[in-house]
Amino acid sequence: MYSLNVPVPSSVARLASELAREVPRAQERTRGEHTLVLKRLGQDRSVPRLQAQIREYLAGQPPFEAQVTGIDYFANATNGPSPVVYLTVESPELRRVHAKLVAKFSPVEGMEGDDYSPHVTIARGGDRATTTGLAERSIEPITWTVSRLTVRDARRGEPASSVSLPI
Template sequence: MYSVNAPVPDAVNEVAADLQPALTGFRRVREWRERTLLVKRVPADSRKELRTAWRTARDALAGAPAVEARVSEVDTFRNPPNGSSPVVYLAVESPGLHRLHDRLCEVFDPVPVMEGGDDYDPHVTLARDADGFRGRRAVENVDGRQVGPVTWTIDELHLYDAEYGERVDSLSLPA
């Protein structure tokens, strides 16, 4: 799976690190290098398709400005549309990020139930797959917790390869 992602700043990673002791009841806790902020999934089954998709994404984002983002609360997807549950995450507030997502949805079909319109919920995943009683307690301990707040400017986007957990290319904003 490929996606357009925004980098997560050190200050957000510090908030996530402070929360890590409260997430011991989860089977899968994301480390700092795994934390990303998804803007839009990009359909591509080969490197050739990926090059074409990235050109399309760059064209769709032409002239797009840098945008502000803010993290101030921990939230939970109790029944996510895919993958194990629950998912604990840092909720990201950013009207500008929504506008970037919408521009990309004009050229790439939104993934049903996850993207497009009200389905897009920008976030930084902290942990998923709570384990029994300890996991339920962990969710209760962090869900709705106020953090930060951390505010930053998103002035770069990355083409991200989820299979290898790495950046393939970058785009500076304003584009």
């Protein structure tokens, strides 16, 4: 499975890692895995073809801002261990780009399109009471400029290519 992701700055990855230590028995992301999924792309395409399609669909897309604004959780994950505690991400332009990509690549039911919730996963599973308590905590917002997108290979757990903005 490939996905188009927004790399997050080290300050966001560091915050997610620090918060993950507070969720006992949870599956924490390792450093470098903290990303923001913009759109799942499927597994049927080659990376060069995906990269060419992304460049075509997002031609002229300038860099844009995104901001981590809080902590929340999904009580029941669409797949994998639950609950999923995450950093919420606000960005009108991110949502616009997501909608543009959904029009070109079929949406994943229950996760994309109207159901899209931009976030950076902190941890999956673990103690539900700790997760809900963590979601009540406030954090200092972190704002960054999205100037690059990566095609991520979930099977290998690593980026396969990247695209700089503007395209």
